[in-house]
Amino acid sequence: MRRLRNLADYLGLGLIAVVTVGPFLWLLSTALKSAGENIFAFPPALLPELPTLSNFTAVWETVPFGRYTWNSLVVSLLSVVANLLLAALAAYPLARMTFRGKGVIFVAILATMMVPFQVIMIPLFLVCLRLGLVDSIWGLVLPTAVSAFGIFLLRQAYMAIPKELEEAALIDGCGPLALWWRVMLPLIRPALATLAIFTFVGTWGDFLWPLIVLKDPQQYTLPVGIATLAGTFSGNWRLVAAGSILSMVPVLLVFIVLQRFFIGDETAGAVKG
């Protein structure tokens, strides 16, 4: 009876997995279908009859896909570095020091989470216009170089470090910057890793702001590039599907290799006890 219930459980879980993964597989199937196959066939063919990679090569020839990917990569990595640095710096005094105005600054940073990006995106565009940041990598990196989420995440991490470690370093004559760099930072490595990954994935998939700030197609990041592809070649589903699948690869790699940062390890999330 236990066995049967177990099987039923796994079947149920599997069915849900089909729902969450299926649409991507269908996209992949379409991307692999050769020109002769009818992608609108009824009944729908789940597997391609003559799988081909020609759609993928066509994407590279039709749009500057390599350029898009490179742009996305550079922007995402710069964004990660900026976010880690700025949040790690800012969270430290908020976690460990007392100073005038601490409460106000804390609440102000908290408040930034309340305001949707769309409320400020127009004046933000104007600011970037005035600073000459439009159509540039920095226009993408600087406005999102720090997030309240990141600051609070690292603040939590700092607060978990025993004060004795800090005091010991101070007794040894360590200056505040060296203390931060050599002692505190290494101790919050897991939180830094988590922030790095979430920043990477978030920046990689960011669409609205790059859409607004980038005009030159050579500067497009992947999401904007793929959306343009889907718009311009809206009838050519094989091409669009192939482009979409290609754009998924980097994030998929990050997800598969570093999945424990996304979904925890085997026992995480289990009911305690």
Add this chain to the structure above:
Amino acid sequence: MAQLAKRLIPYAFLAPALAVLGIFFVWPLLHALYLSGTDYQLGGVPLWVGAAHYQRLVQDPMFWKATWQTFLYLVGVVPPLVGVSLLLALAVAKPRPGIRFFRAAYYLPVVVSMVVVGIAWRWLYAENGLLNGWLSGLGLGGVGWLTDPSVALWAVMAVTVWKGLGYYMMIYLAGLQTIPADLYEAAQLDGANRWQAHWAVTVPLLKPSISLVAIISSISALKVFTEIFVMTGGGPLDSTQTLVYYLYEQGFTNGNFGYASALGMVLFLLVLGFSLLNLRFFESGKVQA
């Protein structure tokens, strides 16, 4: 001198982050407020018009349609996200062999960009697409998922829900970690089956997580944009027009920066109101586990 330097240290650490937030957040926010009272076309000069935009807004049928549909979006997306993600979390909470694979599979849509997700679903929803293909196979007619004005908004909502499930599932899983297993087992000893035990024990103790999920998903729903841009462009017949999409259209397609800023202020108030409402509603009766 050294004393002064010492007192400046916290500010020195905070300076870079505060500079960025000041230039790229605080200033634009104040500027948005100002712009909402001006007539400002792209390439032109701001002309102070006071509350004219707000008056226009109140009489603009598209504004009301967009706001109404944004509200529908809230109603259509939040309950499934709050409820179904919880069920998913309960389903994958127990550490069985291979459970990690399932958690990863459920989280996959979260990691993939909304652009790709929108494209994938636009393909599924196509007139001759897979979904209609299956419906035809069952003898039912096809549905104009994204072409029928009465269906389109809900079709897009389904995509938002689909993409968000894994994310909220993880929030619940984190919350489940704080619940001792003995409570749950005690309920089962008292004769309750798995689901009854969960309903009576686990769910009430998850109230903080439920509240968190409700707030985050509400705010996300109010800000929905990308899926609409990629799948319907606001149509058909403006049936998928939402506040943010209208804001974008007014600002960047039509160049009406002033009016768009006014719309933005309304959005801001809505989000603020919602956050406060949610907090009020869920803060009461918080269980001290």
